[in-house]
Each structure stands twice: as C-alpha cells, then as structure tokens.
Amino acid sequence: MKSRAVAAVAFAVALFALPLIAPPFWVTLGNYIGLYSIVALGLVLLTGIAGQTSFGQAAFVGLGAYTTAYLTTQYGASPWLALPAGLAITLVVALALGFITLRMQGHYLPLATIAWGISLFFLFGNLEWLGGHTGMTGIPALTLGPIDLKDERRFYVLIWVVTLAALFATNNLLNSRQGRALRALKGGLEMAEAFGVNGARLKIIAFIYAALLACVSGWLYAHLQRFVNPTPFGINQGIEYLFMAVVGGAGSVWGAIIGATLITLLKQMLQDVLPQILGRAGNFEIVVFGVLMILLLQFARDGVWPWFARWLPRRKPPPVADAPALPGREKTAAQDGALLEVRNVRKAFGGLVAVNDLTFEIRPGEILGLIGPNGAGKSTTFALISGALPLTAGEVRFQGESIGSREPYRIARLGIARTFQHVRLLPRMRVLDNVALGAYLRGRAGVLRAALRLDRDEERRTRAVAARAISRVGLAEHQFDDAVSLPLGKQRIVEIARALAADPSLLLLDEPAAGLRYREKQALATLLRSLQREGMTILLVEHDMEFVMGLTDRLIVMDFGEKLAEGLPVEIQRNPVVVEAYLGGV
Amino acid sequence: MDLSIAAFLTQDGVTNGAIYALLALALVLVFTVTRIVWIPSGEFVTYGTLTLAGLQLGKPPGTIGLLIGVAVVAAIVESFATIRDGEWRRLPQRLALWLGVPLVIAGAMAWAAPRALPLPAQVLLTLAAVTALGPLLYRIVYQPIADASVLVLLIVSVALHLALTGLGLWFFGAEGSRTPPFTGATFQLDAMTFSAQSLLVVATSIVLIGALYLFFGRSLYGKALRATAVNRIGARLVGISPSFAGALTFVLAALLCAFCGVLIGPITTIYYDSGFLVSLKGFVGAIIGGLISYPLAAAGALLVGLLEAFSSFWASAFKEVIVFTLIIPVLLWRSLTTRHHEEDE
Numbered sequence: 009m010k011s012r013a014v015a016a017v018a019f020a021v022a023l024f025a026l027p028l029i030a031p032p033f034w035v036t037l038g039n040y041i042g043l044y045s046i047v048a049l050g051l052v053l054l055t056g057i058a059g060q061t062s063f064g065q066a067a068f069v070g071l072g073a074y075t076t077a078y079l080t081t082q083y084g085a086s087p088w089l090a091l092p093a094g095l096a097i098t099l100v101v102a103l104a105l106g107f108i109t110l111r112m113q114g115h116y117l118p119l120a121t122i123a124w125g126i127s128l129f130f131l132f133g134n135l136e137w138l139g140g141h142t143g144m145t146g147i148p149a150l151t152l153g154p155i156d157l158k159d160e161r162r163f164y165v166l167i168w169v170v171t172l173a174a175l176f177a178t179n180n181l182l183n184s185r186q187g188r189a190l191r192a193l194k195g196g197l198e199m200a201e202a203f204g205v206n207g208a209r210l211k212i213i214a215f216i217y218a219a220l221l222a223c224v225s226g227w228l229y230a231h232l233q234r235f236v237n238p239t240p241f242g243i244n245q246g247i248e249y250l251f252m253a254v255v256g257g258a259g260s261v262w263g264a265i266i267g268a269t270l271i272t273l274l275k276q277m278l279q280d281v282l283p284q285i286l287g288r289a290g291n292f293e294i295v296v297f298g299v300l301m302i303l304l305l306q307f308a309r310d311g312v313w314p315w316f317a318r319w320l321p322r323r324k325p326p327p328v329a330d331a332p333a334l335p336g337r338e339k340t341a342a343q344d345g346a347l348l349e350v351r352n353v354r355k356a357f358g359g360l361v362a363v364n365d366l367t368f369e370i371r372p373g374e375i376l377g378l379i380g381p382n383g384a385g386k387s388t389t390f391a392l393i394s395g396a397l398p399l400t401a402g403e404v405r406f407q408g409e410s411i412g413s414r415e416p417y418r419i420a421r422l423g424i425a426r427t428f429q430h431v432r433l434l435p436r437m438r439v440l441d442n443v444a445l446g447a448y449l450r451g452r453a454g455v456l457r458a459a460l461r462l463d464r465d466e467e468r469r470t471r472a473v474a475a476r477a478i479s480r481v482g483l484a485e486h487q488f489d490d491a492v493s494l495p496l497g498k499q500r501i502v503e504i505a506r507a508l509a510a511d512p513s514l515l516l517l518d519e520p521a522a523g524l525r526y527r528e529k530q531a532l533a534t535l536l537r538s539l540q541r542e543g544m545t546i547l548l549v550e551h552d553m554e555f556v557m558g559l560t561d562r563l564i565v566m567d568f569g570e571k572l573a574e575g576l577p578v579e580i581q582r583n584p585v586v587v588e589a590y591l592g593g594v
Numbered sequence: 595m596d597l598s599i600a601a602f603l604t605q606d607g608v609t610n611g612a613i614y615a616l617l618a619l620a621l622v623l624v625f626t627v628t629r630i631v632w633i634p635s636g637e638f639v640t641y642g643t644l645t646l647a648g649l650q651l652g653k654p655p656g657t658i659g660l661l662i663g664v665a666v667v668a669a670i671v672e673s674f675a676t677i678r679d680g681e682w683r684r685l686p687q688r689l690a691l692w693l694g695v696p697l698v699i700a701g702a703m704a705w706a707a708p709r710a711l712p713l714p715a716q717v718l719l720t721l722a723a724v725t726a727l728g729p730l731l732y733r734i735v736y737q738p739i740a741d742a743s744v745l746v747l748l749i750v751s752v753a754l755h756l757a758l759t760g761l762g763l764w765f766f767g768a769e770g771s772r773t774p775p776f777t778g779a780t781f782q783l784d785a786m787t788f789s790a791q792s793l794l795v796v797a798t799s800i801v802l803i804g805a806l807y808l809f810f811g812r813s814l815y816g817k818a819l820r821a822t823a824v825n826r827i828g829a830r831l832v833g834i835s836p837s838f839a840g841a842l843t844f845v846l847a848a849l850l851c852a853f854c855g856v857l858i859g860p861i862t863t864i865y866y867d868s869g870f871l872v873s874l875k876g877f878v879g880a881i882i883g884g885l886i887s888y889p890l891a892a893a894g895a896l897l898v899g900l901l902e903a904f905s906s907f908w909a910s911a912f913k914e915v916i917v918f919t920l921i922i923p924v925l926l927w928r929s930l931t932t933r934h935h936e937e938d939e
Contacts, residue, residue: 061745063752108926115631115744115885119877120925122633123918126874130918134911243870247752254749290763298757305750306738 011321023168027161035160039232041265041272042167046225048252048264049174050218055250056258057182058214059194060110063246064121067128068219070241071098072226074132077144077236087150091227095220102219106212117215125243132238143237150231163232170228171265174221177459179261181217184458184467185451188441190214191434199432202394203510204420204449213455222249244294251301257311266313271297325438325488331465331472334450336511337423346405347372347514347545348393353402353412355388355569362388364569365402370514375536375546377560377577379553381590385569386549387429390518393547394426395419406514421449425512427503429519429549435492439483439502442491444474446509477505481535497524501532508539515539515546521555533559557581565589601786603903609792609861611899612799613854617876618883618895619806620850625885626823627843629744630736633751635851635876636869637758642724642855643864644762645703647771649716654707656765657723658700661730665696668730671738692733696726713776721852728848729841737837755870762866770868773859795857802853803892806846819843871914875902878921884928894924 027035047065055061075094079085085093105124109117133141149158150166157163181187189210192200197207230236248271256267278293286292304311346369355363363385370376380386391397393404395416404412411419425446433442447470453463478487481501486494491502500520507515517536521529529552536546536559550556556563557577565573565580567589573580580586617635624632641657648655672692676685699722706719735754739746779790810816822829822839830836858864858872875898882894898917905916 055745059743059745061749105922108922108929111929112925115748116881116925116928118745118748119631119881120921123874123878123921126871127915127918130912130914134915244756247756250749251753286764290760290768292760292764294756295760295764298753298755298760301753302735302750302757305742305746305753309742309746 012323015320020172024165027164032160035164037272037276039160039164039167041269042164042171043225043229043232044249044252044268044272045171045265046174046228047222047249048256048268049171049178049261050221051250051253052258052261052264053178053181053190054214054218055253056260056263057187057194058190058211060211060215061118061250062121062215062218063118063243063250064125064128065218065222065249066241066243066246067121067125068098068102068222069226069229069245070128070132070236070238071101072223073230073236073241074138074144074226076227076230077147078138080148081144081146087148087227087231091224094223094227098219098223099216102216103212106215110211110215111208121246122243125246129238129242132241139237141238143235145235147230147234147236149234157231160232163228167228167232170224174224175261175265180461181455181459182261184463185444185448185453185470186210186213186455186458188437188445189448191437192445196432196434198396198416199428200445200448201416202396202420202426202428203446203506204417206415206417217455248297251297254301255304255311257313259310260313260317262316263311263313266316267311270312325440328440328471328475328487329468331469333476334447334466334469334473336450337513346370347407348547349403349405350389350393351403351405353389353392353404354400355385355392355397356400362569363392366566366569366571368564368571368574370545370547372545373540373543374561375540375548375559377556377563378547378549378566379551379556379563380566380572383568384566386566387518388569389566390426390516390547390549394424394516420510423511423513424516425507425510425514426516427500427507427518427520429522431496431499431503433491433499433502433506436490438488439478439491439494439505440471440474440487442502443477443487443506443509444470446477446506447473447511449510474505474509477508478502480508481505482531497528500524501528504532504535513543513545515544517546517548517550519550520548521550521552529555598786599907603907604900605786605788605792607900607903608896609795609899610858610902611896612796613857613861614872614875614879614895614898615892616799616802616850616854616857617873618879618891619803619888620847621873621876621880622883622885622888622891623819623850624843624847625880627819628732628736628740628840629747631744631748631751631877631885632847633748633873634731634755634758634869635847636871636873637755637762638724638727638848638851638869639855639858639872640762640864640866640869641727641766642720642852643773643859644766644771644855644866645723646716646720646856646859647773647864648766649703649707649711649719650713650773652708652710654704655723656762656767657720658703660761660765661696661700661703661723661726664727664730664734665693665700668696668733669693671734692730696730699723699726717856720856721849724852724855725845725849728844728851732840732844733837737840740836740840759867759869762869766866768866770863770865771859772863773856775860791860795861798853798857802850806888809846815842875899875917878917878924881921881928882924 026038047069051065072094075097076087076090079090079093080087105120109120132138138144149156151157157166189200189205192205193207193211201207252267252271253264255270257263275293278296282292283289348370350366350368353363353366354361366389378386378389388397392399395414398413402412403410406422406424411422451466451470453466457463475487478484481504483498483501483505486498491499494502500523504520521532524532533555540546548556548560560577563575563577563580564571565586572589573583573586620635621632624630645655645657669689669692672688673685676688703719703723735750739750775791776794777790780787810820818834819839819842822834826836876895879895879898880891883891901920902913902917906913
C-alpha cells in the first residue's frame with residue numbers, strides 16, 4: 009500500500025513538473041496525451057469492462073469541440089457555458105444511438121459507430137455554417153477567473169487535472185455497485201440479470217459515460233488549438249482511440265494513460281522515421297499500427313499494462329469492516345396458500361415440446377425437489393420460473409402476481425434468487441466481489457454517486473453483507489481469492505452465497521450438489537435446512553437421489569416434459585410409475 | 595426531376611446496387627461462417643480495380659509484390675505450425691499450396707503485364723491474384739484467433755483494414771485509377787437509353803448470385819460451409835475442419851470482392867483508400883439482412899445503391915451522410931423486432 013502511494017506521488021510530481029522543465033515540444037505532446045487519455049478512459053469502461061465497443065469516439069470529441077467553437081465564435085458565449093451545452097448534445101446523441109444499438113448483439117454498436125462517425129465527419133465538412141472543410145477559427149482562449157490559460161504550459165495543468173479527475177472517477181466507478189454489474193456485462197449478462205441488473209440500461213449508461221468524457225476532451229481541444237476542422241474527428245482518429253485503450257490494456261484505467269502515451273509517441277516517431285527509411289512520404293504509420301494491433305490481439309490481448317502492473321506491489325484488499333446490514337426484504341411470515349404457482353405451463357422449441365402442461369406449487373417455507381431423468385424438462389422449467397426463457401403458454405404466479413415471461417431482472421426484484429447449473433462466476437473477480445453482486449438490488453448507489461465516491465457507506469455495508477454470506481456457507485478463508493482459483497465444488501457454493509446475499513424469499517438451486525464430495529454435500533444439506541428454519545423457501549433441481557430424498561419435504565417427478573408424480577419422498581420412492589421411468593420397466 | 599432523369603438515376607442506382615449486393619453477400623458469408631465482421635473487404639475491391647488498371651496500362655501492378663510478401667509470411671506461419679505439430683511430412687505439400695500457388699499467380703502477372711493481353715485474360719489474372727490474398731490473409735491474421743470473441747475479431751478486422759490501406763498506398767501509389775468501360779454500346783428502349791455497361795454489371799451480379807446459390811445448394815463444400823454457419827461445433831464433429839471452412843470462405847469472399855473491384859472500376863475513380871466507404875455501403879446492405887440473410891442483404895444493397903444515386907442528385911455533398919444515416923432507422927427496426935441475446939464470449 010505504502011509503495012503504491014509513493015509510486016502515485018512520484019507520478020504526480022513528474023507529471024506536473026514537466027511543463028516547468030521540458031521544451032515546448034514535449035509540453036505539446038503532453039497536452040495531446042492528456043486529451044487522448046480522457047477519451048481512452050471512457051473506452052476502458054465501455055470496451056475493457058462492459059465488453060462493448062465504439063469506433064466513433066472521435067465524433068463525440070468533435071461534438072464537444074464544434075459546439076464550443078460555434079457558440080463562442082458566433083454568439084460570443086462563454087466557453088464555460090458551451091461545455092454544458094456540448095455535454096447536453098452529446099448526451100442526447102449517445103442516448104439515441106445507445107438505445108438503438110445496445111439492445112442487440114455486440115457487433116452492431118461498433119458498426120453503427122463507424123457509420124455515424126463517418127456521417128458526422130462529412131456533415132462537419134459540408135455544413136457552411138460550421139465552416140466546411142476549412143473549419144472555424146478565432147475560438148477564444150480559456151480563462152479561469154483571473155488566470156489566462158492562453159499559454160500552453162498553463163493549459164497543460166488544466167488538461168491533466170481533468171485527466172486525473174476522469175481517472176479517479178472511472179476508478180471509483182469500477183469499484184462500486186454499478187462497477188461490479190458493468191464487469192458482469194462482459195460474458196455474464198444472464199447471471200447479472202438474474203440478480204436484478206438491467207443489462208441494456210447499464211450498457212447505455214457506460215456508452216453515455218464514454219461519450220461525455222470524449223466531449224470534454226473535445227471542448228479542451230477546441231480551446232487549446234483555438235480552431236477546429238473536421239479532420240481530427242474522422243473515423244481514423246476514432247479507430248486510433250480504440251487502439252490506445254486496447255494497446256494500453258482496456259481492463260485498467262492506467263491502461264488508458266499508457267496506451268495514449270505509447271500510441272502518441274510511436275506515431276510521432278514513425279512520422280519522423282518512416283519517410284527516411286521508405287524514401288517517400290505518406291500515411292505509412294497506419295501499416296505499423298495495424299500490424300502491431302493484430303500481433304497484440306494474437307499474443308497479448310490484455311495490452312501492456314499487465315507488464316507494468318507486475319512491477320507494482322499488488323494492492324491488498326481492504327479488510328471487511330463490520331457494518332450494519334443493507335436493508336433486506338420484509339419477511340411475510342406464515343403465508344397462506346402457495347408462494348409460487350406454476351399453472352399449465354408449456355414451452356415449445358419449434359416442434360419440440362420441452363415442458364407440457366405442467367402444474368405444481370411451492371408452499372412457503374418448504375424445500376421442494378424437482379427430479380426426473382435426463383431430458384425430462386427440469387432445467388427448462390427452472391429457466392421458465394426464473395425468466396431466462398419466455399413461456400409458450402400457461403402462467404407462473406409468485407405471491408399471487410403473474411411473472412411469466414417477465415425479464416429476469418424484474419423477477420429478481422420480487423425476491424427470487426437463483427444459482428446456475430454451469431457455474432457463472434466472474435473468474436477474475438474476488439469471491440467477495442462476486443458475492444457482493446448478489447446484493448445489487450439491496451443497494452441504491454448510481455454511477456454518479458460512485459464516481460464521486462459518495463457511496464462508501466453503502467459499499468462498506470455491501471461488503472459486510474457479502475462477507476457474512478460467504479462465512480455462512482463456510483468459505484470465509486477464500487473471500488479474497490479470485491473465483492477462478494477455487495475448485496468447481498466450492499465455486500458452486502459461492503453461487504449459493506451470492507444468491508443468499510440477495511436476501512431472497514425463494515431460492516432456486518440448479519443442481520447444487522453436482523461435483524461436491526460427500527462431506528461437502530452433508531454441509532450443504534445442513535446449510536439448506538438452517539435456511540429453511542429461518543423461513544426461506546427452496547426449489548431444488550437435482551440428480552443426486554440420496555441428497556434429494558434426505559433433504560426435501562416434497563418432490564415433483566418429471567418425465568418427457570410432463571409431471572409424472574408428486575408427493576413425499578417416501579411415497580415417490582415406492583411409486584411404480586417413477587421406478588419405471590428411472591429403470592426403464594422391470 | 596422528370597421521368598428521364600429518374601430513369602437515369604434508377605439505372606445508375608441499380609448498377610451500383612448490384613455491385614454492393616455482391617459485397618453484401620461476401621460480408622454475410624464471412625460473418626455467418628467465421629463470425630468475422632469483415633471490414634477490410636473494401637481493400638480487396640480497390641486492389642481488384644487497381645490491379646486491372648495496372649495491367650491495362652501495361653505496368654506490373656503492385657499486387658505482385660503484395661502477393662509475394664503475404665505468401666512468404668503465410669508460408670512462415672504455416673511452416674511454424676506444421677513443425678510445431680510434428681507433421682514434417684506434410685510440409686512440402688503445404689508449402690506448395692501456401693507459397694507455390696501465389697508465386698505462380700504473381701509470376702503469371704509479371705509475365706502478362708507488358709504484353710497487353712486481351713481484356714478477359716487480364717480480368718482472369720486480376721481475379722486470381724486478389725482471390726489468392728483472401729485465404730492467405732485469413733491464414734495469417736484470423737486463423738490463429740479463430741475462437742476469439744466477435745468483438746476481438748472485429749477490432750482485428752479494423753486493424754487489418756488500416757494495414758491494407760497503408761500497403762495499398764505503398765504498392766499502388768496515391769493516384770487514382772479508372773478503368774475504361776468494357777463496352778461503350780447503348781441501346782434505346784422506348785424513350786429510355788440503357789448502357790450496355792450497366793447491363794453487363796447487373797448481369798454479372800445475377801450470374802454470380804446464381805452460381806453461389808448452386809454452390810451452397812448442390813455442392814458438398816457449399817453444404818459444409820452452410821453447416822459451419824449453422825453450428826460450428828456440430829460441423830467440426832462431423833469432420834469439417836474449421837480452418838478449411840475459414841480458408842474456403844475467404845476464397846469465395848475475396849473472389850466476390852475482386853469481381854466488385856473489376857465491375858466498379860469503369861464507374862468511379864478508385865484510390866488506394868476508397869475501399870472503406872465501399873465496404874461500409876456493403877455493410878449497410880448486409881445489416882439490413884441482419885448479417886445473416888442473403889436475400890435481404892442483396893435487397894438492402896440495392897436500396898443503398900438507389901438511395902446513393904438519388905441523394906447525389908438532390909444533395910450531392912450530403913450523399914455519404916444520407917447513406918450512412920440510413921443505418922440508424924434500419925438498426926432501430928431490427929432492434930425492435932429482435933429480442934436481445936447473451937453475448938457470445
């Protein structure tokens with residue numbers, strides 16, 4: 009921790025000493041690196057964390073730059089008023105683009121941003137009132153109260169203060185409630201939605217965040233250069249921004265700074281050196297960039313930041329402080345009737361009927377087992393209840409409310425938590441953070457509060473809740489380990505801890521005992537019974553007969569998508585129809 | 595605008611649309627089989643035009659050097675992989691394929707360049723050279739990361755596009771080329787004039803689309819590619835090698851792009867960096883088909899051609915803005931009609 013602080017202070021001193029000692033050329037480069045870093049930081053969040061991408065960030069930079077250029081030169085507006093105006097325009101555009109593309113598969117956003125980046129470039133170049141291809145001149149210099157920022161060295165300080173603020177905000181955001189959810193978007197969307205994360209909405213937020221940072225960079229650019237033309241906002245620059253994020257390492261905020269620095273210096277160097285080597289001038293550095301990028305993605309997909317990070321001491325996780333629990337769910341004790349009713353539910357995949365006319369109920373406080381041979385439709389039933397698949401016909405009611413075909417994140421809000429048959433943990437995240445994602449719906453902090461670090465109290469309480477859930481399932485010594493480092497059986501138990509962190513009233517477990525050893529199974533059974541005593545209702549889909557027979561209050565047996573039998577475990581064991589289904593008739 | 599102008603613009607639009615349709619089909623093919631969003635397709639188009647232009651001027655086109663360079667790199671990559679897998683005995687055969695064939699094509703082109711061969715021979719050579727680049731670049735760039743996510747493949751595609759643009763500048767130079775029309779004939783039908791050139795373009799596109807239809811419907815290889823597009827793992831299990839499917843896809847796609855280049859040459863002046871806009875127009879068409887439907891992609895490309903023709907009449911400066919903004923309502927429509935999916939990571 010200490011040596012990290014030393015490294016940070018050394019970085020800050022070197023950074024702000026540069027304009028005092030370095031020649032103007034280096035100050036100019038430093039300015040550009042700062043401007044590019046701001047844009048790349050947005051891409052870290054969007055691409056590295058949320059797994060979406062945009063080649064159109066340069067166009068957002070252009071929106072920021074052109075808005076202030078137009079307002080300050082045509083209307084004499086103050087640059088400080090033009091900034092919010094630019095941000096507002098960017099917000100509207102990003103919202104519209106995000107709404108249109110982010111509900112679809114990942115490759116539509118980048119394609120749409122390429123198209124929109126080109127459109128905007130031609131628009132800037134062809135609109136007379138924006139100066140056409142020659143652009144606009146005479147943009148006023150910034151003043152900050154009595155301080156005139158005309159001098160590049162002074163502007164450098166402003167740029168880097170903004171850059172560091174963006175770095176700080178982005179880093180805060182990554183270590184927050186929404187940050188955990190954002191990380192889950194990449195490869196874990198279905199899981200995140202099962203814990204109440206509205207994936208589409210969160211992707212749009214990440215896209216807007218990146219767009220707004222780009223807009224701020226554009227505003228600074230316009231007042232640094234004091235003129236704008238369409239060229240720096242074209243699609244090639246948009247591609248370069250993405251390269252910066254990927255080269256630096258899109259998984260970390262520092263990757264953005266490193267990437268922006270490397271690409272800027274490399275480009276400068278290549279533009280000096282290549283014409284001498286090749287003997288003719290031209291845009292040949294793009295060949296080097298392209299090849300470099302291909303090699304990087306083939307051999308070192310995480311960029312260069314991990315190499316730097318190796319030299320820094322690894323940050324120790326802060327200990328979990330004891331904090332009051334997050335608000336939980338009101339326990340409606342001793343309910344009458346069913347907690348969950350499944351009525352005449354049917355699911356067809358084309359001509360294949362996976363679940364046919366299935367009816368059963370889960371009573372409050374019971375452990376209900378759902379069993380059946382392979383292909384009986386158990387997992388499909390499970391998916392229908394949790395909302396992962398839409399119903400073909402029938403109805404699912406939870407506490408009297410119809411939930412069939414609702415999105416999973418809406419179903420989660422009602423107090424239903426689930427585990428997955430194939431473990432869905434975020435492998436590179438600590439066990440504690442994985443479990444904290446389960447408590448997503450119990451927190452309130454949004455992106456803004458997280459970025460400004462106003463969510464610390466709630467964050468402490470979330471961590472306490474997660475730590476309690478982890479020690480409850482008996483994995484306290486693993487809470488700071490990466491999820492991927494645990495054996496599969498323990499990862500399944502982490503899944504249960506994550507579901508517990510949601511404080512559900514109905515717990516859906518999809519084959520929780522698969523891959524567990526005998527003693528682990530016994531411990532799991534003990535845990536589930538003690539949860540039951542506290543009033544939790546549990547639905548269990550399971551293959552392990554011994555486990556199911558000893559644990560459940562009632563059993564539903566399915567075969568070929570239909571209910572074969574229902575009753576107490578002892579009755580089911582003696583039921584001739586069930587025996588025949590399992591053993592194929594004796 | 596009177597009827598004759600409308601008829602002229604329609605003819606223009608359909609001609610361009612027919613070319614974009616070929617491109618859109620190539621893009622759908624590549625995406626469905628390999629999940630690659632093939633941004634560099636445009637460079638294959640420009641290479642096609644610039645190669646033919648070079649041959650017609652009697653200059654050895656830059657494609658020769660490019661082909662040799664790419665083939666040498668591919669041969670190194672392939673030898674390395676072969677030796678790593680301990681398959682020494684297959685090395686000569688593989689080198690003959692990855693190095694020998696491209697070198698023969700390059701040699702033929704160098705021989706033919708100063709000889710002013712008849713046009714069909716020049717077109718054939720052009721098609722051969724540009725088509726060969728397809729599988730070679732697939733081998734070098736995409737095959738090592740064939741299992742990566744769509745997003746990574748897309749970023750790689752953009753990187754390759756940049757590299758190929760720069761190489762285009764190096765090998766073909768900065769000046770634009772326009773090839774002479776294949777025929778100058780025109781004929782009247784009622785009050786309308788048709789140019790034979792336009793008819794030739796449209797007819798070629800139709801023939802190629804028909805050939806593709808037969809290939810996918812009737813031939814075993816075509817069916818193998820369709821199987822891979824439907825289910826990659828399933829296709830692998832029944833013995834269709836994914837790298838073979840990838841290479842074959844890129845042969846077909848590069849051939850389609852090379853045809854586009856030959857056909858577009860007499861219509862517009864092509865520079866080394868013109869490919870990007872051309873390929874994006876193909877993409878707008880392909881996206882109308884959701885990147886998976888061939889007929890919708892072709893129809894979409896036709897629409898792009900028409901829109902481009904009419905907007906260049908009404909607001910020529912905003913031609914590109916209008917064409918690329920079309921993608922927004924198209925995406926909106928698609929987004930409202932499809933339920934969102936889990937990302938494939």
